[in-house]
Amino acid sequence: MLSLKKYLTEGLLQFTILLSLIGVRVDVDTYLTSQLPPLREIILGPSSAYTQTQFHNLRNTLDGYGIHPKSIDLDNYFTARRLLSQVRALDRFQVPTTEVNAWLVHRDPEGSVSGSQPSSGLALESSSGLQDVTGPDNGVRESETEQGFSEDLEDLGAVAPPVSGDLTKEDIDLGAGREIFDYSHRQKEQDVDKELADGVEQEDTWPGEGAEVLARNLLVDGETGESFPAQFPADISSLTEAVPSESEPPGLQNNLLSPLLTGTESPFDLEQQWQDLMSIMEMQAMEVNTSSEILYNAPPGDPLSTNYSLAPNTPINQNVSLHQASLGGCSQDFSLFSPEVESLPVASSSTLLPLVPSNSTTLNSTFSSTNLAGLFFPPQLNGTANDTAGPELPDPLGGLLDEAMLDEISLMDLAIEEGFNSVQASQLEEEFDSDSGLSLDSSHSPSSLSSSEGSSSSSSSSSSSSSSSSASSSASSSFSEEGAVGYSSDSETLDLEEAEGAVGYQPEYSKFCRMSYQDPSQLSCLPYLEHVGHNHTYNMAPSALDSADLPPPSSLKKGSKEKQADFLDKQMSRDEHRARAMKIPFTNDKIINLPVEEFNELLSKYQLSEAQLSLIRDIRRRGKNKMAAQNCRKRKLDTILNLERDVEDLQRDKARLLREKVEFLRSLRQMKQKVQSLYQEVFGRLRDENGRPYSPSQYALQYAGDGSVLLIPRTLADQQARRQERKPKDRRK
């Protein structure tokens, strides 16, 4: 079990790097306080076979590689992080299309207006292209969808319980006995070394560590990815204003179109929107350079992007001719389906006018209870009745992305997304280009979301599992290889050494043995390491294998023997030189790799001087530390590479979720258009007792809780609208 210190020193560091790379701010505390495995362990995965092993238990290996790879629950970790990123990327817009469907009105040819006023059923002529939507079904699916979101959130929370640990425990160890004792010896050794190898002192001006440099570069990349054109803010301001706030209450259908949303947009929401858009910028900058300009250099004054208003020539609206002039804004009184309104129409029934049916068609009772007054009538057309409506509030959906922008984003993201095949893309485009956004329910969220989610999770899990499997296979292969050249072969050389005398050893052989686990071919077995060009064969002397590995000493002439001796001398490490100088009677390999008991046993076999014993102990210490350093560096490299891969995965996920979000926004806008046109059609067909149409500035439609549609005066509708405006505000405080 790893201590919390590990969390703080490693997990936090790596996570910070990760977040910096992708330019995303995530609540790190969630991870620090969770019971997830430490990031280092998780990220390392099977490569954590390099973590501590009891060396003296590894008789058959030189360094303990490949033994007992720790099993890491990668799925748990990746799932949690994926969920977090996706939830975060979903941003404030959590409006499944099922909720949007609650807006739909459909024509029931044989039905009549249900509820308290059957005789005054609202007449509505057949409107083309609308599909049936059943109210109760909507309700069920809404709740299900909400539950799904909350479950995701709960999953996130479930993996981050508070940790009760002792952070203050510190083990203060001042013991330095052996090190101090050895220091004098080491000084002597260094003196000897200087005599042996007359190396020239050289100033090391830049002691930079490779891993650090790499990490720094990655950080820079992430930061540069954050940059964006200067004109960007002006262009996206409309979007940030348009996207509904995430903090809105679960009853989305009530507040979905509430004008309050824009007014109460928190800075955090804006920041999130900003980050999302910047993410899109990153993706585009990375992969679709040309398209990005099309998207983000859109005219700042684009009416569709700055303030949502239906253009008169919108295809949907061409059928509704009566109130073309009033279509300029639908910003008022968007508090549809608000439960608070239910009681009002009944209480003030005296002012209500029963709707006069002009034909046999009626409205379906899809709308639960709402006030449609002013929904499609801009304040400037409402006359005096609108004076009490307060300041004009921008349409929360009004600033939705321009259709062209939406298409652009969608297409670009589709192009970016690897896991998104062309069939899916074309299907999506067809659906969004079609007038019938109603089909979104069956083909899109949450079903499409869940499906894409599943594919994403499967891909991510498969990638992680593949990496883990490849890493484990690498570890196992290295393990077997090391086992093949372990102590058994080492003992083969013992005869030769002892026959040659006290200084007989084969340093090159040890190099070869140590090299085995770092064979580049094995590294290339890890797919994510293939592109790494660094040489991580730490101990491999390039020529040692060819020339020094198979020395035929007896068959060589004297001159070549001397040459070879010189070559061997050059290949020997400093400790090996020291050992030879001190006439240590066994190999450094034995000194370093033997278990303690056998090592002591070996020492007891020989009469060694104090200097020899000290040197042997230092050789052992240094040799072990050398291997530890190699392991450490390899681990560090693996960590960085894994982080790099994780960043790529997260960026892909983020791009996909952003694309889905944009598509939701687009479908939502289509729904709004349909509701608008239907409202106008219904209102335009209403006639008073004299057979004259009602004035939109004086009357408005309102849906009651029982499904009936009421025609109420504007003043009453505005009062109700204001009442609904205040409630969400109060709730948030």
Place this chain on the structure above:
DNA sequence: CCTATCTGTCATAGG
């Protein structure tokens, strides 16, 4: 010669 990188070593922390 300068620089970046690799590698070994030391000191230290911690298991």
Place this chain on the structure above:
DNA sequence: CACCTATGACAGATA
């Protein structure tokens, strides 16, 4: 306490 591993830092070697 002995022994071990991990790791940051440093320095020499090397490309």
